Amino acid sequence: MKSLEDLKRIREQAQAQIRLRTQESNTKIIVGMGTCGIAAGARETLMAILDELAKRNIQDVVVTQTGCVGLCEYEPLVNVIKPGQPKITYMKVTPEKARQIIASHIVNDQVVNEWVLSTEEGA
Amino acid sequence: MAIVRANVLICAGSACVSSRAYEFKDALIEALKEAGIREEVNVVDTGCVGTCDLGPVAIVYPDGVFYVRLKPEDAKTIVNEHLLKGRVVNRLLYQEPMTKEVFPSLSEIDFVAKQRRIVLRNMGIINPESIEEYIAREGYQALATALTMTPEEVIDTVKRSGLRGRGGAGFPTGLKWELTRKASGSPKYVICNGDEGDPGAFMDRSILEGDPHSVIEGMMIAGYAVGASKGFFYVRAEYPLAIKRLEMALEQARSYGLIGENILGTGFSFDIELRRGSGAFVCGEETALIASIEGRRGEPRPRPPYPANRGLWDKPTVINNVETLANIAPIILNGAEWFSSIGTEKSKGTKVFALAGKVNNTGLIEVPFGTTLREIIFEVGGGIPGGKKFKAAQTGGPSGGCIPAEYLDLPLDYESLKQIGAIVGSGGLIIMDEDTCMVDVARFFLEFTQSESCGKCPPCRVGTRKMLDILERIINGEGEEGDIERLIELGNEIKQDSLCGLGQTAPNPVLSTIRFFRDEYEAHIKEKRCPAKSCRALIAYHVIPDKCKGCGICARICPVGAAQGKPREVHFIDKDLCIKCGDCFAKCPFGAIEKIDIFSQKS
Secondary structure, eight states, X not given: OOSHHHHHHHHHHHHHHXXXXXXXXXEEEEEEOSHHHHHTXXXXXXXXXXXXXXXXXXXXXXXXXXXXXXXXXXXXXXXXXXXXXXXXXXXXOOHHXXXXXXXXXXXXXXXXXXXXXXXXXXX | OOOOXXXXXXXXXXXXXXXXXXXXXHHHXXXXXXXXXXXXXXXXXXXXXXXXXXXXXXXXXXXXXXXXXXXXXXXXXXXXXXXXXXXXXXXXXXXXTTTOOEESBGGGSHHHHTOOOSTTTTTTTSOTTOHHHHHHTTTTHHHHHHHHSOHHHHHHHHHHHTOBOSSSSOOBHHHHHHHHHHSOOSSOEEEEEEOOOSTTOOHHHHXXXXXXXXXXXXXXXXXXXXXXXXXXXXXXXXXXXXXXXXXXXXXXXXXXXXXXXXXXXXXXXXEEEEXXXXXXXXXXXXXXXXXXXXXXXXXXXXXXXXXXXXXXXXXXXXXXXXXXHHHHHHHHHHOHHHHHTSBOSSSBSEEEEEEEESOSSOEEEEEETTOBHHIIIIIISOOOGGGOOEEEEEESGGGSEEEEGGGTTSBOSHHHHHHTTOOOTTOEEEEEETTOOHHHHHHXXXXXXXXXXXXXSHHHHHHHHHHHHHHHHHHTTOOOTTHHHHHHHHHHHHHHHXXXXXXXXXXXXXXXXXXXXXXXXXXXXXXXXXXXXXXXXXXXXXXXXXXXXXXXXXXXXOTTSOEEOOTTSOOEEOTTTOOOOOHHHHHOTTOOEEEEETTSSOO
C-alpha cells in the first residue's frame, strides 16, 4: 500500500465482506423457508434474489428467512417490506418471478400486483 | 460461485475459547457442509462480545440474532432451523436475568443497549485476524488523516478531546504527548502498556485479542505526534491469544506497508516491536516496565524525571495504556468535539469495565463516564443473583477502594471516585453482595499486592506485610483493640513513603473498607463475629432440628464425615471434624443448615 488511494480501494473491497454485519436495514425481503417453502423451491428463489441483488449492486436490502406461516399451497412466499409502505406478500415466487420483483418492486417501486397474495398495513 | 447470505460470528475471546467456542465452530462448519450450504454462510471469529459468562456466544447476521451458551451439539439445530428454514432457535437465545424475557437480537438486550461502544466498536463485527475487515471499518483512515495534519495539530486534537489515561492514573493523554514532543533528545519512543495485572481486569487483553489493529493505529498516531519512529508493545506472557493476534496484526500491517518506511507515501516511518512481560505486577508501573524492556530487573525508580524526558534508554518516551490508544483513531476521525461531548465535565469519553463478582451479567462493558453504579449493576449487569442485597463494589482492583450502597447513584468518573477514596483504575469492577465480608475483601487485595511487591523499598515490602499480618489476625478472631488505628496509621505511612504506585496505592482497599465498613472490623475485633458470616474461624455450621428431614444429603456430601445422622432422623455436624467448606449449607434442600457465630450464645 503506497497511498491514500490504495487504502480507499482496499476499504471498498473489504466492505463487501462485512456488509451483512453492518448494513442499516431499510428494505427487507423475507423468504418463507419452512419445509413447505423449501419443497416448493424456496431455496432456489432465495438464491435468485441474492444473485439479482448482487448483480445490480443493491446494498441496502436485508434478505432473511422465516418459517411456515400456514399458507403452504402458496409457497414459495416472499415478503417485501419497504420503509413507510405496507408489507407485500408475493405468492408462488419462482426464481424468475423473484428477479422481476427485484427489478420492479425494489428498484422501481412498482408492486407486481398480479403475484400479490396480501398487503398488510403497518408491518 | 455461491452468494454469501449469512455470516455467523463466533466470539473468539479467551473466555469463549476456553468454554469450547472452537469446538462449536468446527461442529457448525460440519453441519453447514452436511446441509449443503457451507458456501452460503461465512463463519467468522470475532472479538470479545462482552457477555463472558454466557459463552460460547455467536451472532447470526444479517438478522443479528444472538445465541448463548452454545454446545457443539447445538450447531446442527442452528443450521437446520435458523440458517435453512429461517426459524430462530428460541431455547438458545439470551434471557434477561431479572424479567426472564427472551430477546432474539444482540442490540435489543439491556446488556448491549445500555452501553456506548467506542473502544469496543469492532467487537462482534469484525474478525480480529483480518486487517481487511479492520480497514473496512475505517481502519487506518485515522492514521492517514493524522499524517496530513501537523504533529502539533494532532496533539491539539487529543488535548481538546479531554482523553485521559485509561491505565489508572487518568493523566491527560494530549499533555503527555506534548511533553514528550517538546522534550529534547532523540530518538523518541512510544510504549503501549499491556501489562494488565489487576485481579479481575481483562479489558486490555480483550481489546488486543479482539481489535489489535485499533491499538496499533493509535500507537502510530502517537508516534507521529511525539516525533518517534519506534514503538514497543509490552504485553504479559500470560496473554498468549492476545500476543498471537497482535503478532499477526503487526505482520499484516507490515506486509501492507502500514508499518515501515515512508508510510502511505508521506515520509513518515514507524516500526513496532513486541516484548513479553513475565507477569510481575510491578512491571505495569512505567519505570519498572521500561527497565524490563531494557532487559533489567523490573523495578521502579523514583520520578521525576518522568519518562517523557528520560524514558526508554534514557530517551523521551510516551507510555500509553492499551485502552487509551484504542480511543485515538475515533478521536481523529470524529473530532475532539465529538469525543468531549461524551462523559462528564472532567472525564471525557467512555470507560471499559470488567464486571465481575455477584452480578448476573459478568463480562466486559463500555459505558460513558458519568454512568451510575446503579445503571451498571441493575441495567447493564442485570442485577444481583438470588435477589441478594448489594453491599459494595470494588473499583480499581488492589489499588482502588470500595463504593458502598449509599453511593449507588453517584455518577462515576475520575473525580467522583477519588473523592470517596476509590479510583477508576484500570476498570476492574467487582460487585459484592451481603454475603461478602469486607475485612476479607481487604485481606484478599492486600495479600495480592504484598506478594507482588518488588521489595525495593521498605515501606511497601515491610509495611504491606505488617498490615496483612494484622488483617489475618482479625479474620482469625485474634484482633486486638487498636488494630484499626494501627492499620490506618501504617496505611497512610505506606502511601506516603513508597517509591511507586504499587506501594502508594496498596493500602487503599484496607483504608476504604475501614472508612465505610468500620463496624465490620469492630465486630471481628471486639465480638469475634463476622457479620457476613464468611470468615471461617468465626463461624460454625449447625443443623436446625425443626427443619431437618433426615434426608442424609449432608452426610453423603460432607468430605470429612462431619455431617452425621441416621436416615429420617435429625442430623448433626461434628464441630471438631468440620472444615467449614460450606457444601452442606449450599446443598441442603430444606435450608436446615445455618451458619452461626462461634462466639455467640447459640451453639
